[in-house]
Amino acid sequence: MMSRLKVEMSNTKYNSFRPGEVWPDNHGVHINAHGGGILFHDGIYYWFGEHKIAGEAGNAAHVGVHVYSSCDLYNWKDEGIALAVSDDLKSPIARGCILERPKVIFNPRTKKFVMWFHLEPKDAGYTGSLSGVAVADKVIGPFQFLRSFRPNAGVWPENVPAEARRPLLAEEAAFVAKLDLPGGPLPYFPKHLLFRRDFAGGQMARDMTLFVDDDGSAHHVYASEANGTLHISKLSDDYLKPAGKFVRVFPGRFHEAPALMKWRGKYFLISSDCTGWAANPARISVAENIFGPWEELGNPCLGTGAQITNTFNSQSTFILPVQGRADTFIFMADRWNPKNAIDGRYVWLPVEFRHGVPTISWRDEWDLSFFDKANG
Ligand code: GAL
DSSP states (O other), rough: HHHHHHHHHOOOOOOSSSSSSSOBBBOOOOOEEEEEEEEEEETHHHHHHHOOOGGGGGBBBSSEEEEEEEEESOOEEEEEEEEOOBBTTSTTTTTTTTTEEEEEEEEEEEEEEEEEEEETTSTTTTOOOHHHEEEEEETTTTOOEEEEEEEETTOOOOTSSGOOOOOHHHHHHHHHSSSSSSOOOOOOOOTTTTHHTTTTTTOOOSSEEEEEEOOOOOOOOEEEETTTTTEEEEEOTSSSSSSEEEESSTTHHHHHHEEEEEEEEEEEEEEOOOTTSSSOHHHEEEEETTTSOEEEEEOOSSSHHHHHHHHTTTTEEEEEOOSTTTTOOEEEEOOTTTGGGOOOOEEEEEEEEEEEEEEEEOOSBBBBTTHHHHOO
16 A cells, blocks of 8 residues: 555656646656547557647657657646558658647547547648548557548538528629638628538638537537538437538637536636637627527627736637546646747646636636635
8 A cells, every 4th residue: 555655656757736836747758649538448548639830840840749658637748649650652641731729539339539620731731621431449549530621511401491401593603702711700701601612522620629418429510611610410320420410609709719517507718819820809798598599698708808818828729627526627728839830838727616607717727626715
């Protein structure tokens, strides 16, 4: 007993979160898992994220998806590269592609670990807007790349009226073709045309998350329609493809960086505005049903004007339900550093419920005992 305790203690270096600081792994190296997400499996947390390299080159994928494990959320063990980019230039995940916001879920029916990510083929900027899927038998991989595609080809969103369920007319297509749609908000954004344009070939899919509901159904939430509109799309029972049911959420509002949580029967979505690597104000939205209707509540951040405006200089990536504790969620965000991508920092803050709504406030340093006080 004594000796086991000793071993456990000698592996324990940290006992708090320090948002925005360098966060060393078990080798003393800053954790390299950006735009990440966490899977809790068999009593262990696994953190998957983008492995970035130094400099601006690090904004593209040169290595793959990195995975770390932890029992306490403070101390992370490097478990290596879960999904490696390919040396084959013809591969959709060729080294130098853009591979962002990987999320992994476990399918209890197939016993497979399923990873989805945003994929942009090498040297094509953000024009591809593809979803990538990979699968593994073991939680830390190696993951096998399965395919990349634009989701929901040939499927109409459930929440558009019958008269909107038709491909673009020739004049509408000509109008859209002339617009410059760089992927950010525009006053003339054609907020009800792009999903019709993309019906046949599949919907654009950039920033994304996955969410598994209490009944085991999984959902893919992605920024679609040139980032203008979020889609919430059910996955097939094996989690490997869209199930053919999706809705459009907040057309023309440009929500990025979606992160979902469920609390007391309600779904809460934290997302960001759409300004590239630069931090911007976060948004929180609520729904009683994952397919909506969704309502925007405002900005979940509390604090100074600057903190509220730039989300503590970060952008959402995931909301982690802490296991074994009621009402306990951690807001996970990235403080990007596009000039030296590897030095991006992690901002983890406790979700604090106020009047039934999740809010986020800054803490220089905090630990899980915070929740004893908050919930006590
Ligand atoms: C952000 C997005 C990141 C990345 C970046 C590229 O808005 O959330 O995942 O795509 O833009 O500029």
